[in-house]
Amino acid sequence: MLDFHDVLATRLGGTRDTAGLLLIMGGGLVTLLPNLPYWAWAGGGLALSLAGGALIGLHFASCIRIKRFGGACGLELNSDAVPPADENGMSIGFVGDTAQELVIPPAEWTRHAMIVGQSGVGKTVLGQWLMLQQIERGGGLLWIDGKLDPANLEDLHRACAWCGREGDLLVINPGNPALSNTYNPLLDGEPDEIAARCGALLPEAEANAGADYYRQGAINAIATLVDAIQAAGYGFHFADLQTLLTSANALEALASALDARASGRGDARMRFSLFIDQYRRVDRVTRKHEIDTNELKRVFGGLGARLSQFGSGGFGRVMNTYSPEVNLFDAVTHNKIVYVMLPTMGKGEAASALGRLVIGDFRTAIARVQALPESERPNPPFLGFFDEAGSYLTQAWSRMFEQARSARLVMVPAFQTRANLAALGDELVAQVAGNTLTKIFFKPGEPETAKWMADMIGQEMQEQRSQSSNETISARNASLADHMRGAGGTLGGSGDGAGESRSARLGYRVTPDDLARLGKGEAVALYDGAKVYKLHIPRVTFDDDFVERAGSFKLSHPAAAAGAPGLDIARMLPSASEQEDE
Ligand SMILES: Nc1ncnc2c1ncn2[C@@H]1O[C@H](COP(=O)(O)OP(=O)(O)O)[C@@H](O)[C@H]1O
Ligand SMILES: [Mg+2]
Structure with a gap:
């Protein structure tokens, strides 16, 4: 292994900065060269990266005042000693002034991490570095990508190919259903959990009692419907739900199905009857008590429209399934690599709703894993990388961290500003900050976030x-x-x-102004409350040769797990034309 002084003595062409950066990247490259024995992977890659880190350290020394080197003032920061090396830990980068690798020990890593910084500073690059390590060690991961770059899928595919794990890669990609596995976030969970997930489709209630009342009413209605569908023994999807909320005939059909399945869940039937009775009116001609479709539409029309967005088009092609290829509980327990590509082009609202749905579904999966015996929880711990989480954060986050930790899942949200969290209340800001032992701060985009970071560093x-x-x-x-x-x-x-x-x-210790001086790929890490590091994050790249051999991404189709039969409410209806007459 290279000694730090050897590294300093190393002569390289070009400027030190470039050389340092290239070395770090080269370190990554070496690790990605095919057919290298392990010692070369670890030794060669690491040594190069270390050398690069050291040179970068020198770069910092020239424009940043570091005690060891003296010199002019920039970001004054003497990094703490790194924790003892642990091969099961997670590397988050190289310390700027010593070139040592900062590896978070496994027990501390399961106490979660957060990444904050403005757009374009290296949050996703860091996520890719974490994910490569996770894939390399055979672990599972969920990456929700809130800012789609077409290159991301290919890069992830290459990382999987490098580790021989292409078969574990599953994608949820409503923006391009032809390149998507199927996924239905409405199949797993209790009625109120699923209803809360659907509530994520509605705009967050502002400080407006009327909006909140409507929202809660809609969520309760969905819970009642889900309860009835589950009691009748069916799985369902968005198109089913939308039909049920806008069609009297569909509700009557579900009532008959429920009667036909009368077993045990009598309470579900009673709740469902009470629910639909609210919409019954006496028909003036027939004198029968019939469900008034117009009233139904008046109450649930808005929700129905949102559900239909998910039940049709690209979303529908991915999600209208009763036997999906992606199941998050299965992914967590079988170390799958799940990449959720939130479509960003012109579908912002639906994209963030999908993010919130997946988070809700993930939370149910976490609760199920938590109930498993220790030996069946994910090993190595599952990684959740929630990129640009600001666009799909919900209140559900506040309690997820603690649950995830005992279920052996590591949550790593990346977002841009404090305001992303504060939009959902100061409580969430405190929860996220309080439940992430490792914090990685990139260049902040505005003063409030800069001050928040500086306050956390202390x-x-x-x-x-x-x-x-x-x-x-x-x-x-x-x-x-x-x-x-x-x-x-x-x-x-x-x-x-x-x-x-x-x-x-x-x-x-680090002022807001100091943080504003960070460049791309540079970060200040706060670990375990008090330890502070100036970090350089390695960027993973693949050489052309390997890119060619890995080829481009191809969908793999895992066998779908057998679940409950599908409701397919449209087929239960008397006829489609009658529907249209209403
Ligand atoms: N650690 C790094 N090393 C080298 N270049 C980097 C590094 N981090 C970021 N970059 C450069 O900055 C660009 C934006 O980084 P990215 O991670 O996508 O930013 P963010 O996710 O914060 O918006 C990258 O495409 C890359 O060119
Ligand atoms: Mg990004």
Whole structure:
């Protein structure tokens, strides 16, 4: 292994920055060269990356003041000592001033991580680095991609191919159903869980009692319907649900199906009768109590329209299935690699609704895994990478972290601003910050987020020296005790001149301005509450040769698990033309 001083002595052509970056990337490349024995993978790749990291460290030293090297001021940050190496840990990058790899130990990694930074700074690149490690070790993952780049699917495919795991890759891709596995987020869970998931399709209720009342009414109605469908022994999809909420005949058909299946769930039948009785009116001609379709449409029309968006078009092709190829519980317990591509072009609303649906479904899967005996929980821990989570965050997140941890699932949300979380309440901000042991901060996009990051990194006692010239120098990243003892090593040449006065005050360990100086692929990591690191994140690339051999992504079709028979409510209706007459 290269010694740090050897690394420093290494001569390379070009500027140090470029060389350092290339080396880190080269380190990644080496690991991706085909047919290399393991020692070369680890040794060669790591050594190159380390060397690169070291040179990058030197780069920092030139524009960033680091105690070890002295020099001009930029981001003043002496990284803490890295945790002991652990091959089952998760590497999140290389420490800027020592080139050591920061590997989060396994137990700490399951206490989750969050990634924050403005657009285009390297959040997804970091996610890809984490995912490559996860795939390499045979683990399962769920990647919800809120900002689709067409290259992402091919890159993920290559990462899988590199590890011989193409067969484990499943995609949910309503933007291109021809390149999508099938998925139905309405099959797993209790009626109220599924109803809450559908509630995700409705716009978040503003501080408006009327909107909230409507929303809750709609969610309750869905819960009653789901309860009835499950009691009748069927699975269902969005198109079924939409038909049920807008058609009297469909509700009557479900009532008959429920009667035919009368077993045990009498309460479901009673609730369902009470529910549809609310919409019955006496027909003036026949004197019969019939469900009034117009009333139904008046109450649920809005929800029906949203459901129909999921029951038709690209979404419908992916999701109108009773035996889906993707099942999240199965994915978690069988280490599958699930890539959810939220369509972004012109379908923003539906895309974020899909994100919220998948999260709701994932939460149900987590609860089921939590109930499994220890030996059946995912090993290695499952990885959930929620990219651009700001567009599909829900309240459900607040309790997911704790559940996920005991189920051996690691949650890694990446988002841009504090406001992304605060939009759902300060409670969620506190939950996400409080439940992520590892925090990776990239360049923030605006002051509020910068201050939030700096606050989380924390403050420390810093010494201020005022000289007679009235110049104030503050010493950061050095303990107050050191200075009081007169160690004062951080202040370089300033010396203890006459007329100098010293005072102590609390100051940011990393200021919001410091954070704004971070470049692409650079981050400040906060680990375990108090340990701070300046990091350089490696970027995974594949050489042309391998790209050619891996070929392009091809769908794999796993055998779908047998579930309950499909409701297919449209087929139960008297006839399609009668429907249209209504
Ligand atoms: N660690 C890195 N090393 C080299 N280049 C990087 C790194 N991180 C990001 N970049 C560059 O920045 C671009 C944007 O990064 P990306 O991860 O997509 O940003 P974000 O997800 O934060 O919007 C990448 O395509 C790449 O060119
Ligand atoms: Mg991104």
